[in-house]
Amino acid sequence: VDHVVVVGAGLAGVRTVEALRGRGFGGTITLVGRERHRPYDRPPLTKSVLLGESDTTFVDTDLAALRVAFRPGVSATALRPGAVETTEGELRYDGLVIATGADPVRLPGDGPQHVLRTLDDAHELRAALVPGARVVVAGAGWVGAEVATAARRAGCAVTVVEAGPAPLATAVGPEIGARTERWYDGVDLRLGSMVHSVEEGGVELVGGEFLDAHVVVAGIGVRPAVQWLADADLDLHNGVVVDEHLRASLPGTVAVGDCAAWWSRRFQDRLRVEHWDTALNAPEVAAASLLGEDAVYDPVPYFWSEQFGHMVQYAGHHPAGERLLYRGGSEGKWSAVWLRGDDSLAAVFAVDRPRDLVQGRRIIGAGSRLDAERLVDPDVPLRDC
Template sequence: MAGVVELNRTDRVVVVGAGMAGAQAALGLRQGGWEGRIALVGEEPHRPYDRPPLSKDVLLGKADSTAFDVDWEHLGIELLPGRRATGLERGVLHTDAGELPYDGLVIATGAEPLALPGAAGAHVLRTLDDAMALRALLTAGRSVVLVGAGWIGAETATVARELGCRVTVVEAGPAPLAGALPPELGALMADWYAAAGVELRLGAGVAGVEPGAVLLADGTRLAADEVVVGIGARPATGWLAGGVELDARGAILVDERLRTSLPGVWAAGDCVSYPSARAGVRLTVQHWDHALQSGGAVAASLLGAPTPYDPVPYFWSEQFGRMVQYAGRHADAEEVLWRGSPQDASWAVLWLSGGAPVAALTVDRPRDLNQARRLIERGTPLDRELAADPAVPLKSAAR
């Protein structure tokens, strides 16, 4: 990775990307004693804001803004909204509004939604403006087709049904959350769609979108007043070509302290690929908790902390009246252990390796998730019989 660059706490730091990771980086620097200038550059015209409420309170009309409750001016953090990064060279960030010199740079430009070929005119849900535009269209009686039964698809379907829309979700995979969970677990969630009055079409590819309809690969034509695409995201790093080292998917390669290949440049959030000693591979995580934690960690790294960044990945989703939470990484697990049954009001699944949990999925069992996360972090073996009893606190099953 990059050669070591020693910064003085009076140097100028520019943070490009004003989402959670960028905001936390700027806050962490100032609260950690950084005395120099800090500029927070955002492509959108809004003050830095939180994204998870976009698919919930904003779409429901309960909020028009999710701006962070931070007095940026009092902290001496300069906000530069409405500026798009266009390139990078050592010591200079190029934007569409001119050059910004820096002594230290944090890249936190996040991720951008994947486009669906042949879906011109379809909506995505990534920004506040996206949410406000879609909210105006989700009115009772309108037909909405959502492409992708992932986290965003499920959350948007939940809200659209609550607003009285007729909703169809189209998923190319064999089950909801096909990219995040084993198919047998995702299949359990298909019943949630039916119970909410949402038509779920699995194994259905989209051939194109035309005015008033979505065309499926098998020739089916689905009526659609509105089409929303949620098929994943990619790192928003196209502007960095040749600036720092990227992986094949466009994520910024960083070391254990979130330093890039360009001296004096760090990166955090959805746009990075970081080495995880816990997982034994590089990880790219595109969820709120990672943005929060890596934003704080990158500030600590600039301030000289030697601590490697390697948290237990965590994310959550509120869908169809349920709180779904996941922690860890189940890819290399040796066995699966259930706490309760999918027929219960709440249940959980643990993935174990060497008798210790490496991942957990919980449905309306937040206490289980919190305790599992700590057990995963410590690599604590479990008593399987106790761990399988949902009446026993998970921490009590630790050996």
């Protein structure tokens, strides 16, 4: 491999560049990124940036020392074997890294709306969150909950419109989600309700009610950013389909981060995880695979969120049907764990209990079984269950 082209200059893209150089790759690397910024972290966008505690979140990396030809403001538009078409001409490659992440889904309607994916999005939204502003957030998922937190803190009047029966229901199920409902104190939380369209001056809900709003935020999820690959000779299904080595179906190609759906040996399932930890760590495997080494990506996925003053963390993967047990009541600090039929741990969800998360992630990794009766006692450390 002489020339590697990395498409997407987010965390997964830049970490793959670092991993290639870390493995001694001495050829040319071109890093193409649609945004005009150098690579930055997204988790702080809904946290410290929206709260006004920081302005930028650049990844601590030295692009010059990495000898990478960084092309900001350039989008890939198509792929054929051996060449990426971009808005600034063709780039020939003999190794390709697809790291284009995900794009936010927008609400229907012609009225103004905010999404929150980029640094520029965060700055625009922050400027709009002024005391007394009426803010409607569509979606009580991770991003919606964090935006609502920041908007409340800024002194806005916040309404959250959620289609499901509880916050976070899509991510962790309605039962756990219902335990977070009390956190929405001071927020007008509309469950089982959907935005029909965004209009000038507010949103119309399905059913006809109109909610006045100065600021409308869509927090209804993302889609893998793979439209530019639509005509490529490459398997796409909920993102770029890759094997356990993160290799795509087109030879000499790997995919990594939010856009990649990889085969997990551990969970015997195809996973596409939109979390920072994956973008941070999968690149080591992607780089190794691209250079012909034998590496497997098989993590216990991990995620955190900071909402309404709580640190929320999740590790594992829980298909529906697994047994759900709680450690602690719904007030204060508590955790939920999913057990498989053989009492091994599938996933853990921890609220202000970081030890449960760390120990649970290790237990999932080791595949050990737990004693369900000890487990429900929050005073017994998970590792002793």
